[in-house]
Amino acid sequence: MTDELAGKVAIVTGGASGLGEGLARRFAAEGAKVLIADVDSDSGTALAADIGANALFVEADVSDVDRVxxxxxxAVDRFGGLHVMVNNAGVSGTMHRRFLDDDLADFHKVMAVNVLAVMAGTRDAARHMSQHGGGSIINLTSIGGIQAGGGVMTYRxxxxxxxQFTKCAAIELAHYEIRVNAIAPGNIRTAIVSKSAAGADREKLEEFEAKIREQMRNDRPLKREGTVEDVAEAALYFATDRSRYVTGTVxxxxxxxxAGKVTVRKPKND
Structure with missing residues (x-):
């Protein structure tokens, strides 16, 4: 590690597990003080204790904008400032066999966590950063927001x-030297795929996830599996001065x- 974030303070929402945990660990390893926010108190508390004195866990449901x-x-009171805001918390919504069967019952919950919380986190972090020399805001989206496809329509x-919000915020906040970028993970093995299956038992759930993973592998040009560490590396880039001239990107x-699905070609005869 190179201490690229020494002296910096970061917030990672949804930081108790999955991608958020990977980001929190990487930031702390690079010297940042990290506030980890999540609804999962047990995992968040354990993670902060494992990281040590430079981590603080705060139980928070980010769909409540006051908690954001x-x-x-x-973060400002405990660590003396805020330089990096990662709006990572997200929920998948329920996957139905077809859109005609979707009762849209989870619409407000998904939008509250995945959109409203991102907007509130960006706004509130920017209010501080605009008065203290700028900073970096990183919003987690998904390739599901880039590519059209069936299933989990509300999530997409x-x-x-x-x-769209990230790009708009980047334009408006550039005046304050605040960079706003988005990361769009895809095919990263976390629990979010399994959580989107509605009412399945464990065996069927595992079968469902295996099929999804197989389809992802077939469509992916690079055949190695993506990891949480791959996403953390991208977040580190956006968090540091290495990206000082980068904003509004996904x-x-x-x-x-x-980029596109793999096209299978038959080998040419010699």
């Missing part, structure tokens, strides 16, 4: 909204999936 504002004030719509971390 409280994260910023807590929410992630597309994050992309970076897919997907093995080339969003």
């Amino acid at each position: 504002s409280g994260l910023v004030s807590t 719509a929410s992630k597309a909204a994050v992309i 970076l897919p971390i997907d093995g080339g999936t969003s």
